[in-house]
Structure formats: C-alpha cells, structure tokens
Amino acid sequence: MENIEIKGSAKQPDVLFNGKTGELEIKGRSIPENSYQFYEPLLNWLDKYASTPCPNTVLYFKLDYFNTSSSMYILGILKKLEKIFLAGNKAEVKWYYPSDDEDMLQTGEDLKQIVKVPIEMIEVEEED
Amino acid sequence: MNTEMSMLDIHRFYEVMGEEGVLISYKGHLDGGVIDMLTQLTEQKLAFARTRTKVKKKIVNILVEAIQNTYFYLEYAKEKNISVLKDVTTSFFLVLAQNDYQFALFTGNKIDNKQAEKLKERVRVVNELSEDELQDFYIKSINKDELPTKGGAGIGLVDILRRAKHQVSFQFDDSHSDYTQFSILVQVPINGE
Numbered sequence: 001m002e003n004i005e006i007k008g009s010a011k012q013p014d015v016l017f018n019g020k021t022g023e024l025e026i027k028g029r030s031i032p033e034n035s036y037q038f039y040e041p042l043l044n045w046l047d048k049y050a051s052t053p054c055p056n057t058v059l060y061f062k063l064d065y066f067n068t069s070s071s072m073y074i075l076g077i078l079k080k081l082e083k084i085f086l087a088g089n090k091a092e093v094k095w096y097y098p099s100d101d102e103d104m105l106q107t108g109e110d111l112k113q114i115v116k117v118p119i120e121m122i123e124v125e126e127e128d
Numbered sequence: 129m130n131t132e133m134s135m136l137d138i139h140r141f142y143e144v145m146g147e148e149g150v151l152i153s154y155k156g157h158l159d160g161g162v163i164d165m166l167t168q169l170t171e172q173k174l175a176f177a178r179t180r181t182k183v184k185k186k187i188v189n190i191l192v193e194a195i196q197n198t199y200f201y202l203e204y205a206k207e208k209n210i211s212v213l214k215d216v217t218t219s220f221f222l223v224l225a226q227n228d229y230q231f232a233l234f235t236g237n238k239i240d241n242k243q244a245e246k247l248k249e250r251v252r253v254v255n256e257l258s259e260d261e262l263q264d265f266y267i268k269s270i271n272k273d274e275l276p277t278k279g280g281a282g283i284g285l286v287d288i289l290r291r292a293k294h295q296v297s298f299q300f301d302d303s304h305s306d307y308t309q310f311s312i313l314v315q316v317p318i319n320g321e
Contacts, residue, residue, distance in 0.1 A: 010164050010167070010168065011160075011164065031167070031192050031196075033160055033163070033196060033199060033200075034278060035276075036275065036276065036277045036278060039275075064185070065185065065188060065189055065192070067189075067192055067193060067196060068193060068270070068283050068284055068286075068287045069196075069276065071270050072270045072272065072275055072276070073275060075270050075271060076275055098181065098182075100180070100181050100182040101181075101182055101185055102182070103185070103186065103189065103291055104185075110263070110266070110267050113267065114267065114271050126181055
C-alpha cells in the first residue's frame with residue numbers, strides 16, 4: 001500500500017506512515033480548525049493497513065501542541081492500533097513528552113487508560 | 129482630524145499598554161489566518177519575554193482553545209443565521225498581559241442571548257467540577273465512537289479549566305437587550321507552579 005507523507009505546517013503535524021515497515025510517525029503541532037479534514041485520510045489508511053499489517057507496528061507521537069478536536073482523532077488513531085494489537089499482531093505506541101510538559105504527560109496517561117494497545121511514555125529533555 | 133493630536137494619543141495609548149504589561153491586543157474579525165497570526169505572535173512575544181517553555185506551552189494551548197471556541201461559535205452563528213447583530217462576527221477581542229507574578233489572557237465575543245443561556249449553564253456545570261472530575265469529564269468527552277466532521281470537540285472550556293487549574297473567570301454581561309458580552313479571563317502563574 002502507498003505510504004502517507006505529509007509535510008507539517010503552523011497548524012498541522014508532519015505525518016509519515018510507512019506501510020512497508022510498519023513505522024508510523026506524527027510529529028509537530030496539531031491545532032487545525034477542521035481536524036476531520038486532516039485526520040480522516042489517516043484513519044482510512046489505518047483501516048486498510050489493519051487488514052494486512054506488518055509484523056511489528058510502532059506509532060511514534062512527538063507532538064508539541066494539539067487542540068481538543070485533534071485529541072479525539074488521536075484517540076481514534078490509537079483505537080485503530082488497538083484493533084491491530086487485539087487481533088494478535090505486535091503493535092505499540094511511543095508517546096514522547098518534554099520533561100517540563102506535564103500537560104502532554106497527562107494526556108498520554110489519559111489515553112493509556114482508554115486503549116489496550118501498549119503505550120510507552122518517553123521523556124525528552126527540553127531546554128528553557 | 130487633528131493629526132498632531134492623534135499622534136499624541138497614539139503614543140499615550142502605547143504608553144498605557146506598556147504600563148499595563150500588555151503583550152498582545154487584538155479586536156476584530158476572526159478567521160483561520162487571524163488565529164495563525166495570533167498564535168505565532170503570542171509564541172514570539174513569550175519567547176522574547178524569556179518565558180519558561182512549560183508556561184509558554186500552557187498559554188499557547190489555552191489561547192488556541194479559547195480562540196477556536198469563539199471561531200466555532202461564530203461559524204455556527206453564521207451557518208444557522210442566528211445572529212441578528214451586524215457586528216457579532218467582528219466582536220472578538222483578545223488581550224494578553226503580564227505582570228511580575230502572572231500572565232493574564234482576556235478574551236471574548238458577543239453572543240446571541242439564547243446561546244448565552246446555554247453557555248451560562250455549561251459554564252456553571254463545568255466550573256463546579258473538581259480537578260479529578262474535570263479529568264474524568266475530559267476523558268469521557270473525547271472517547272466517542274462518532275467523531276465530529278466539523279467544529280471542535282465541544283470541550284474547549286473543560287480543557288481550559290483543566291490546564292489552568294481553575295484560575296479562570298467567566299463573565300456574562302447581559303445589560304444589552306440584543307446580545308450578551310461573553311468574556312473569559314485566564315491567569316497563569318509566571319513560574320508555571
């Protein structure tokens with residue numbers, strides 16, 4: 001299947017979904033006014049990918065900012081990963097948060113409560 | 129117009145803004161481009177003021193959520209044609225100010241009286257929630273099977289209260305017959321603690 005490559009902007013994150021390696025990455029900021037328009041193609045791609053996933057799927061979240069409407073879609077993406085995981089495939093999420101960003105840590109912890117796919121919290125140093 | 133007098137007024141105006149610690153002040157039309165501009169300007173101003181990263185992020189997140197709340201309301205009002213006010217779509221205002229102890233974000237807009245009643249009730253409900261209850265409310269709200277095809281998640285206020293740890297004041301000025309002036313004031317300690 002085709003990969004997804006989206007270059008980020010002031011409002012939208014960089015996205016790199018590689019269907020051949022199973023490495024998926026969302027990076028940057030996600031504060032669009034219309035999250036549906038941005039995330040719907042990603043959710044559709046994951047639906048297709050879930051039918052024949054790679055032996056190991058890893059989703060990297062490296063977000064600086066996101067708004068509440070994005071958070072619903074981020075959860076939507078995690079639920080797709082959960083489906084892959086519950087079908088007996090190897091799948092995991094790596095949630096990066098800056099050491100000084102308690103809100104980003106909290107959101108990762110919140111999402112962990114909702115989905116069953118393993119989420120690893122990874123602290124990264126951020127200089128003031 | 130007395131040009132000399134106007135120039136003096138402008139200088140005085142900026143002196144007052146400086147004395148009050150105003151970093152950003154905007155009033156008028158709101159669209160995606162204005163949201164981008166205000167977000168970027170806020171980041172630049174906060175970086176210039178050597179604001180701690182965690183405080184900068186908190187303020188930017190709250191600011192985006194507050195502005196987009198207004199944006200979605202104005203879009204909704206336009207679509208439903210519920211606003212009879214000519215200037216409701218340009219009533220948006222935003223002020224970000226700073227003193228030695230905290231940042232203050234003051235923003236709002238005019239809203240239709242009927243909508244104001246609904247918003248007042250929503251504010252009353254979420255404002256009474258404890259931090260843990262807000263957290264539960266937030267998780268339940270984002271965990272929906274049906275995702276919205278437009279607009280926000282409807283939990284902007286909850287997110288603001290959650291991030292600002294209740295340092296938020298809401299005001300509904302209904303002294304005008306044909307609209308309500310809605311304002312929100314969020315205070316963020318300068319050290320983020």
